[in-house]
Every structure is written in C-alpha cells, then in structure tokens.
C-alpha cells in the first residue's frame with residue numbers, strides 16, 4: 001500500500017523534472033539562412049558557391065561539428081553569431097530578420113537544411 005502511494009509521486013516528479021523538449025528544427029528557415037547569409041559571401045570567395053549537394057550528410061555533420069571554417073582560420077559558429085548578424089544587418093535584410101532568433105536554433109535549422117540537401121539527402125540541392 002505504501003509503495004502504491006509513493007510510485008505516482010515519483011513518476012510525477014520525474015516528469016516535471018524532464019528536460020525541456022528539444023527544438024524542432026526548421027529546414028526552410030535554414031535554407032533561407034544558408035542562401036541569404038552563407039551564400040551571399042561565397043559568391044565572391046575564391047572557390048565560389050558552396051553547393052549543399054557537394055557533400056554527403058555525414059560530411060556536413062562532420063564539418064559543422066569540427067567548427068573550422070575557411071581552412072580552419074575561424075569557427076563556422078562565427079557566422080551564426082549575433083555579432084556577425086549585427087555587423088551586416090544594415091545591408092542584409094535577412095540578417096536583420098534573423099537577429100532575434102536564438103543562435104542555436106539558426107544552427108540547427110541550417111544543419112537540417114544541409115542534411116536534407118546533401119548529396120545523399122532526401123532532396124539534394126545544387127542551388128546555393
């Protein structure tokens with residue numbers, strides 16, 4: 001009897017202390033971010049546009065995880081930061097719009113877009 005009384009309490013305590021649900025990434029927003037923020041720069045870089053389908057899902061995951069951009073000169077995370085967005089928002093409308101979105105959400109959105117659009121993704125995309 002005693003145990004029967006305690007168990008529901010334990011279950012309730014476990015539920016209430018469960019971590020906040022994981023963020024449900026939005027690949028469409030990631031696509032806008034990739035096109036408006038990442039690709040806007042890559043058009044003028046030496047190697048030009050970086051196609052999502054130029055890499056596999058695994059290669060993209062490894063790339064983002066390694067966090068080494070431009071041959072390791074700086075972290076990729078730099079281009080998701082508030083500092084970067086605020087430095088370009090006067091001339092980049094998307095940056096102005098994305099400024100209020102939490103950085104980790106933007107990162108997850110782009111990550112999901114790249115997974116989807118990778119060489120072996122469900123919708124490989126060559127369009128930057």
Ligand code: HEC
Pocket residue numbers: 034037038039041042045046047048050063068069070071072076079080110
């Ligand atoms: C300020 C300009 C700029 C922005 C913004 C930018 N990149 Fe780059 N990116 C570069 C340059 C410069 C290179 C290296 C030269 C090249 O490959 O043409 C590069 C290269 C890359 C490469 C090729 C591998 C490497 O690191 O050398 C990937 C992948 C890449 N960027 C992903 C991204 C992603 C994802 C974003 C957005 C979150 C982003 N970049 C934003 C300038 C930029």
